Amino acid sequence: MTRQALCVALAALVLFLLGAQGASVVGFDSRFVLFAKEMLRHGPGFFPTTYGEPYPDYPGASTFLIYLASLPLGRVNLFSAWLPTALASAASVGLTYRLVAPLSRQWALLSVAMLLLTATFLSETRAVSVDLQVAALGMLAFFFAMRAERYPPRGLLARLLPLLLAGFVLRGPLGLVVPAGMACSPLLLDRRWRCLLVFSLGALLLLAGCGVLLLALARLTGGEPFAWEVLRMQVTGRLDGSAGASDALYYFRGSLGNYALAFPLAVPAVALLWRRKSDPASRLVVACVLAALVVMVGLSVPQAKKARYILAMAPLAAIVATYPFYVGDRRLAVFLRRLIQALWLVLPLLVLLGVWLGWRRYPQVLQALGWRVWLCVGGLVVLQLFSLSRLFQRDRRAELIALGAVLALWGGYLLVVEPAERRLYDSREFSLAVDAAVAGAPAPLVLYGMGRDARAIKFMVNLDRDMQPLFAGSPEQLAASAGPYYLMLDEQRAAQLRAAYPALEAPLLCGRFDNDRYCLLRVSNPSMFGSVR
The missing domain is CATH 1.10.8 (Helicase, Ruva Protein; domain 3)
Known part of the structure; x- marks a missing residue:
C-alpha cells in the first residue's frame, strides 16, 4: 500500500474499533466468542468447540485469530473478538483507495465513503465476521490480478494461491471460491488466457487438496460421523438446500437493501460504460462489475444464501457507484x-x-x-x-x-x-444470575425449549467455566430427566407448565434474556411431568 492508502486504512481501523469494550455479547457474535472462550480454556484445535464438542461449520483458524488477540488480555472481550474483522475491513478500505487513487484521488475518497455507507459492511464490521476476512483476501487477490502485467506467471501464482489457501483455512471451500472468482475476472477481461488457465487449474487442485485435508482432520478430531457432518455443513447442505434455501435471484434482489447505498447506485452507473473508449478507469470499472457478477452469480448456484456471503462485492460496488464523479459532463x-x-x-x-x-x-x-x-x-x-x-x-x-x-x-x-x-438483546445479567444459583446449590441445569445451537449459545457464552446443560422440549423429556434439577425457560412456557402441573414450584429467578422474559425454576420431583394433566 502507498502511504496515503495506509493512512486511510488506519483511520478506518480506529473508527471500526471505537467503543469495542466490555464482555456483553449479542447476536451472531455469541457463537464465535464461545468458540474463543473454549479455545482459551482447552487450547487450540483444528475445529472450534461448543459444549466441549467440535463444531463442523467452520475450521478453527478464525477462532484461533480471536484466541491470539485474547491471549495478552487473558480473556475474550469485544475488542479481541472484533479485532481480526476490523483489521480485514480496514484492509478492504485501504485496497479500495489504492485501486482507484492512481486514477483520481477524489474518486478514491468517495469510493471509500460509499463503502463505509454500505449497510451490511457497517453491521458486519462491528461484529465477528469471517466473511469480511474472506472479502479482504478477495480484494487483495483482485488487486494482484489487476496488476498481472507486472508479474511473471509464476510470480502471479505465488501471490494468488496463498490467498486462496488462507481463505480456505478461514472459511472452508467458500473461503477459497470467492477470492478465486475475483482474481479470475481481471485475467479474463485482459484475455490473459494462459495465466487464467494455469491459475484455474491451480485453484481447482488446491480446492481438492484442501478438501481432502479438511475431511482427514475432521476424522482425526471427531471420527467418521463428524467428518460427514463437516461435509454436510460446509458443502452438500449449502448446495442442496438442506441448510436453508433461497431463490436464484436472492442476491440481486436483496442487495438493493442489504448493500445500499452502493449496490442500487452502482446499477445505473454501469450504463456510463456504453460507447466509452477503453482507458484505465473503464477497465477498472468493467473488472469490478465482472468480479461482482462472478461472486453473485457463483454464490447463487448453492441453495443456501445469506447476505454476508457476498461481502466481497461491497468494495467493488462502491467503486462502480462513484464512477460518475470521474466521468465528464455526460448527462447520466x-x-x-x-x-x-x-x-x-x-x-x-x-x-x-x-x-x-x-x-x-x-x-x-x-x-x-x-x-x-x-x-x-x-x-x-x-x-x-x-x-x-x-x-x-x-x-x-x-x-x-x-x-x-x-x-x-x-x-x-x-x-x-x-x-x-x-x-x-442482553443476556449476560440473567445468565450470570442463573450460574450463581446453580453454583450455590449444585444440580443439573435443563434448558427447556432452547435450541442447542441457538439461544442456548447465548446463555453459555456468558459463563466463565465449562458446563454441560441438558436439553428438553417436552414434559415427557422433563419427566425422563433425573432430579432434582434446575429448569431455565421463557416465562410463557413456564406459565403453561405451572398451569398444567400445579405442583411445580414458583420461579427462583426472573429477568430479561435476549429480548424476552426468562425464569429459573427448581424441580425436585420430575415424576410430576409424567402424571396425567
Whole structure:
C-alpha cells in the first residue's frame, strides 16, 4: 500500500474499533466468542468447540485469530473478538483507495465513503465476521490480478494461491471460491488466457487438496460421523438446500437493501460504460462489475444464501457507484452525481428521523442511554448544518458532504443503534444470575425449549467455566430427566407448565434474556411431568 492508502486504512481501523469494550455479547457474535472462550480454556484445535464438542461449520483458524488477540488480555472481550474483522475491513478500505487513487484521488475518497455507507459492511464490521476476512483476501487477490502485467506467471501464482489457501483455512471451500472468482475476472477481461488457465487449474487442485485435508482432520478430531457432518455443513447442505434455501435471484434482489447505498447506485452507473473508449478507469470499472457478477452469480448456484456471503462485492460496488464523479459532463453522470450528493446531504436528517422513531418505539431503552442520545442528536444537527454550508461551495464539495454522511451514519450507529441493541438483546445479567444459583446449590441445569445451537449459545457464552446443560422440549423429556434439577425457560412456557402441573414450584429467578422474559425454576420431583394433566 502507498502511504496515503495506509493512512486511510488506519483511520478506518480506529473508527471500526471505537467503543469495542466490555464482555456483553449479542447476536451472531455469541457463537464465535464461545468458540474463543473454549479455545482459551482447552487450547487450540483444528475445529472450534461448543459444549466441549467440535463444531463442523467452520475450521478453527478464525477462532484461533480471536484466541491470539485474547491471549495478552487473558480473556475474550469485544475488542479481541472484533479485532481480526476490523483489521480485514480496514484492509478492504485501504485496497479500495489504492485501486482507484492512481486514477483520481477524489474518486478514491468517495469510493471509500460509499463503502463505509454500505449497510451490511457497517453491521458486519462491528461484529465477528469471517466473511469480511474472506472479502479482504478477495480484494487483495483482485488487486494482484489487476496488476498481472507486472508479474511473471509464476510470480502471479505465488501471490494468488496463498490467498486462496488462507481463505480456505478461514472459511472452508467458500473461503477459497470467492477470492478465486475475483482474481479470475481481471485475467479474463485482459484475455490473459494462459495465466487464467494455469491459475484455474491451480485453484481447482488446491480446492481438492484442501478438501481432502479438511475431511482427514475432521476424522482425526471427531471420527467418521463428524467428518460427514463437516461435509454436510460446509458443502452438500449449502448446495442442496438442506441448510436453508433461497431463490436464484436472492442476491440481486436483496442487495438493493442489504448493500445500499452502493449496490442500487452502482446499477445505473454501469450504463456510463456504453460507447466509452477503453482507458484505465473503464477497465477498472468493467473488472469490478465482472468480479461482482462472478461472486453473485457463483454464490447463487448453492441453495443456501445469506447476505454476508457476498461481502466481497461491497468494495467493488462502491467503486462502480462513484464512477460518475470521474466521468465528464455526460448527462447520466451529472444526474447520478447530483442524486448521490443529495442522498449524502440528507443522510444526517434521515438518521435523526431514525433516532426519533426509535425513541417512540423503545422509549425506555433510549432513555437509559442518557447522554449518548443527546450527543448523537446534537452531532447530527451540526453535521446537517455543515453539509448544507458546503452545498454552495465547489471546492471539495462532494468529499465534504460525503464525510458528513459517513460521520452521521456511523455516529448514529455507534451512539444509539448499537447500545440500544445491546440493551434489548442482553443476556449476560440473567445468565450470570442463573450460574450463581446453580453454583450455590449444585444440580443439573435443563434448558427447556432452547435450541442447542441457538439461544442456548447465548446463555453459555456468558459463563466463565465449562458446563454441560441438558436439553428438553417436552414434559415427557422433563419427566425422563433425573432430579432434582434446575429448569431455565421463557416465562410463557413456564406459565403453561405451572398451569398444567400445579405442583411445580414458583420461579427462583426472573429477568430479561435476549429480548424476552426468562425464569429459573427448581424441580425436585420430575415424576410430576409424567402424571396425567
